[in-house]
Amino acid sequence: EITYFHYMRVLGINSRQTLELAELPEPAVNDWDLLVRVKAVAVNPVDIKLKASVKAEQTGLKVLGFDACGEVLAMGARVEGFAVGERVFYAGDVTRTGSFAERQVVDSRLVAKAPRSLSDLAAAAMPLVGLTASEALYDHLGLSLDASGNRGKHLLIVGGAGGVGSMAIQLAKQAGAWVSATASRPDSQDWCRQLGADQVIDHRQPLRAQLQQEVDWILCAADTDAYLDGMAECIRPFGRICALVSHRQPLDMNRFKNKSVGFHWEFMFTRAMFKMPDQSQQSVYLQRLAQAVDGGVVHSILTQEGGQLAVETLQTAFERVASGRMIGKIALTGF
Structure with missing residues (x-):
């Protein structure tokens, strides 16, 4: 029996701590997971820290990215409350492959439907913060x-x-x-x-x-x-x-x-990292945030659009965030 792998483009950090464009197999979808086509991503200080923590002996690439807005392509057996084709936003899980990729697998309990009133870029700037x-x-x-x-x-x-x-x-x-x-x-x-x-x-x-x-x-x-x-x-x-x-x-x-x-x-990844029984509180907070945004009470804090995901654009975004002078957030469109 032949297993066919779907490959996807990613921007990963190599053992020299530099960004590299590569193709990796699409991750497997577990019971609680959504497979998402990533439409937009944002860069956060945690990306800078994790990039700097990559060791010279690392094999393969570390794919970062902890903010995304995208479209649900497939769902695990236990997922409730989502449908294929829906727009979602999330910050994901620091222990899994990140959003600087064409597609991403994320636990549905960490996800909510994206604010209807926001563009993909403006929505991607919201979840982690x-x-x-x-x-x-x-x-x-x-x-x-x-x-x-x-x-x-x-x-x-x-x-x-x-x-x-x-x-x-x-x-x-x-x-x-x-x-x-x-x-x-x-x-x-x-x-x-x-x-x-x-x-x-x-x-x-x-x-x-x-x-x-x-x-x-x-x-x-x-x-x-x-x-x-x-x-x-x-x-x-x-x-x-x-x-x-x-x-x-x-x-x-x-x-x-x-x-x-x-x-x-406060560390936003604690609930996912330790598989806390209330992981789904993150979905609740994101739902509440989306409602506040669509109700005009809370506004997206997107202040810079970084272009489309590529080695150069993502490197520039990293440099801006690392400068410590950012107001609001910077987001990029997906591959």
Whole structure:
């Protein structure tokens, strides 16, 4: 009996940490999986980190890409709620082959139908940052989904103009919180205000002096080490802090003890990586995000279109994201 393999184009990272165009066999579709034809992708800081982590002894290619919008081509036996031909968006699973490919297999519990009002590019810019912001705000910081429960509460977002900050401003405002965001350049400060931040402060200056009072919650979407002292000054007793960026030196957490502060890490891939029983919460968050977008409450944060997937265009997109000066997100169309 002959097995025919379908081959697909991918942009992978080789053992020299450079991008390479190649053809790989299409991955197998498991019970919970969707096979998706990738129409658009976005680039995130996690792509830069994972590219830099590739070792010289790696064999074959590592295919990155953790944001996509595409069309369902086939489904596993246990998939519910999707149909072939539907447009979907997702951020996927860091342990599986990524979206910088013609086709991708992704667990349906991490997927939702794409916002109808957005182009493929604008939709692809949303999932990873939307999920990260949703998990940070609702799972870790404890904001209520009911806006009346957050009225009068104050959230500080350190790094408001990047991808996660841009989504967190909008979601927190949707949830009724009062939002202060940090940004240091005039264009990034304007962007935060456009997204709905009530106050924009400069993270190059001491933070506490720019706030009228201590805050209930802090989401640190920037360098955790650099803002630790500032966050300790700004957080109120029994407040909560959520950080995204791994620290470089050991952190002295005693500075949070006298205020009984809760400190949380958010990593968007945890649910999939550890096969958590509530993996499908990511589908729920993405559905909620799509509804908010189609209802005009939340806007896509796509700010740059990088062209069609190719070695040169993806390399340029990586360089832009690595610069640390990105406002919003950059997305590219598929092969």
